[in-house]
Amino acid sequence: MLTIIVFTPLIAALVLFFRKSLNERQVYKTALAGAGASLFLVVCILLGFDTAQPGLQFVATSHWVPALHINYQVGVDGISVWLVALTAFLSVISIVLSKNQKTNLRFYLGLLLLLETGTLGVFVALDTILFYVFWELMLVPTYFLIGLWGEGKRVYATLKFVIFTLVGSLLMLVAIIALSVIHFEATHELTFEIRTLVHTQLDPATQLWMFAFFFMAFAIKMPIFPFHSWLPHTYLACPIPVLIMLTGAMSKTGAYGLIRFCLPLFPEAIHDFGLPLAGLAAVGMVYGAWIAIMQKDIKAVVAYSSISHLGFIALGILAFNTQGVEGSVLQMVNHGIIASALFIIVGILEQRLGTRNLNEFCGLKKAMPVLYGLFMLITLAALGLPGLNGFVGEFLILMGVWESKTLLGLSVIYVLMGGLAIVFASIYMLFLFQGAMQESSNKLPGNLKDINKSEVFVLLPACVLVVFIGLYPKLFVDKISPSAQKVLHMEKLVHQKSEGGGGGHH
């Protein structure tokens, strides 16, 4: 079933690439059908998901490269299932948003679908090589989407983004291969299965460098301060629908990788180095927020606020305890919803007004009352108003940090930095919202129209989720809980040779 979910968009993409005869409407419908079918199946999986079971579900395996024991294996647990759902959801939204893209819609949507496949694949892959392949697969469509359809310094931005990410992913590839080699040395069994490999016991020195490699890859992808410098360029150049996939879904692959690989494999390394790394995350939180305050470009405000929010997520993961990790996973979903909704709004405003500069317009409320209401709700969620979803995630993350054993000593400072970031969030979000919507202006174009039905359609689901997760987070957290516990308390069944000659294997 997961296989179908992952590859339906790919099939749709291939149809788009090779059927030149399709007119624009058919192209759009094909793309929507591909993403829609995928989303529908994801909902089925959510309904069929067994909450009580901590392990992986819906697992499917088949041989891929038998000689090297590389398998095609997919499955979801309580963590990845939400990210899969998020990705499928955002894909549909971004395709609907792309409807008005005029130039070369066929390839544009095809690439978007390809991006969806890559991202979904990363979340469901249970084989390290498969994971790596999907990881790289995400990069290709992004490169073309930004490079060809982007704006401003798009080539510079794309190049920066790709080189940054490639450096990280090559390091990761080295670590992935080394991991299997070490496992082979200990057990004489060659495997690339994540489920087996995570039980490998690594000595501290090995943990250190492998952790460094993995961490670099994920830190760049998320991004974590100070590896973030590709983000503002890329986000500013990126077309809005692609940006939604980028910030909503793809940035989560980095965080997901941290949870899937780093937490179970390198507990000692995190114990030793979690403190300074969490420091980076915390600095990123404040740093992003602080710069966001100074921005006049509404897209840049949201871009820098993303750095701040992703810092929260990284911090929660590095807290290395249940509340922190659960909060982070929930916050990934929250950020995916909120940031994409904000970017949609940014896109609407830019399209209507022809500018993104806050100095050049204000007082849109009168002309756009519906947008005013929706924008306000999203703003409030983004600044973490209790009762809405953002607060639940932030509350859990900071609670995790407060109680964290690995961050002991500095946890108070990190929590206070989180608090500062929240105060700043209220400042920049209000600058953004009030600056755009309130006061009054007579310079606005006279034919300014409120958002239309299809725009409401893409914003409304986000608004509903914002309220729903805020009021009833239990539904979400209950699924995450057992899996988070399992990741945090991975039994070490496979020992390295140096530590007692093998040991039992899985």
Added chain:
Amino acid sequence: MGFLALSFLGAVLDKKQVGLVACSAVGLAFLVAFWALTDLMNLEPAERIGHVEVLYPWITSGKFHLDLSVLIDPLSVFMLMIITGVGFVIHVYSIGYMNDDPEYSRFMSYMNLFIFSMSVLVMAADFFFLIVGWALVGLASYLLIGFYSEKRSAVLAARKAFVMNVIGDVGMVVAAYVIFQNFGSLNYVDVFAKAPEMYLPNSDAILLITFLLLVGAFAKSAQIPLHTWLPDAMEGPTPVSALIHAATMVTAGVYLIARCSVLYELAPYTMYLIATVGGITAIFAATIGLVQNDIKRVIAYSTMSQLGYMFLAVGIGMFGLGMFHLMTHAFFKALLFLSAGSVIHGMSGEQDIRKMGGLMAIMPLTFISFLIGSLSLIGFPLTSGYFSKEAIIISAWHAPMGNIFFWGLAVVTAGLTGFYSFRIFFFAFMGKQKDPNAHPHESPVVMTLPLMILAFLSLIAGGLGHDVLEFLSPVFGGHVPPHHEDGLLEGITLTLGAVGVIAALGLYLTDEERVKFVKDMLLPVHEILYRKYYIDELYDFFLVQPTKAIGKFLEEKAERQGIDFVVDQVAEKVKETSEGLSQWQSGKVRVYALNMVGGAVMILMFLVFY
């Protein structure tokens, strides 16, 4: 009892055009609160300890579990009565006041949202939902301050209020972490039961918790140094000022301390801090109130000052008295604001007292209400303010934690109160009309009727004092605070209050010329007070500007010329290196061959020697 919460939820959902729906929702909530009150009254005092109603489990994360639940106990019902009672009256008043506003229904829905949020705040059975309610009232307050969203000053005031409140919220959230870490639970019942057994007075954990909660309380209740948003909040419509920034929301801080009385009794140091800040805020705000000319701002400073009294009361351990003053203050301050609103309405939006005058004859009902409100505020004998304020002032000396310093602050404030409240009274209602263009008129019944109700309550509520204290006593450890009698102290307070009034009268009656030298002498003082001790300017200089400067620095230096620059440099170097390396791929076979031989030698050497 679950119905209670549901009826409030209903209150939010109403977004109908008619104010009737909004009012009846609040009215219904009031009736339910009243029903809960009678329920509680029927119980024996010992049994009135409270009752937790679980609605649904909200989250479970590791050890952290939380239910969405409401707490019904004397304190929460008492607060509910005030919120829904005064809220109802003000809703009715709003029908008249906001009648001409094109966004009338939006206003009503915000007001309902506020009543709902405030109910969440006081009915929460744990610290988490306290914070939720805490932030939601902040939101409602933000929305209503910024209601005239096309006015720049209103937008700025709303933002200021929101950000200050978020600072308080963060304090509360951190407090919640400390509580959870120490007690393993966020429920009031668990925490308050465990606290006295687990901790000695003034132990670190308790001090930390109480202090962090205090940050929230100070931010919400506009105590120094987190007070600057409240005067600016007067940008909102007047019913909002009456409901949120006088009667209910700003008193949430007092409620919080009363609610956590168990913790605060374990933290005498924090208590001293509360009493000191309360006393200083009382006198500080009163002095600023002396010289302001905007009728609403004067009343706003008076609110700050009265909140100072309440903090003083709870700070010296007189929780019941604090709550009692909270109640009487809710009545008379709502009355004052609504009367002021009636004046502003009648004067077509004019708020400057220097342009008013002679309204006594034109607006008799408003005049009477304002007079009753002012008398109650200054503690004129037998009005409600007399009972509650007098009790606090005397306790400030006589209570175990009281001392002459607190009493001094309180009693001087009483004198100042007399002056500022009657200064605006004389200016607005006496003498002749000053602005020939104004056409003042009395307000419609829908506005004057609420004034009458509140005036009535302001007059008689003082008699309820003992009942209130007794009713609330189960929450505060079961004892009714002793009533202190001290004729001398009472006399001093009343005298000072009278002196204040007479001074105001004097100022009003004497003509400009004769007091000119006094004015000149006091000019520097006047300037400082008029500019509110330059606190806003200080904040700007020490917080806002540095924040902006650092933000600019981070953006330009750290980001563009720092991190990004380094990254680009690395890329540049890599490029140069690869250009160097690419010379190896020159296409010349000889070079390739040489390299191959060299490589082979190196591999051989490696194999041999390693």
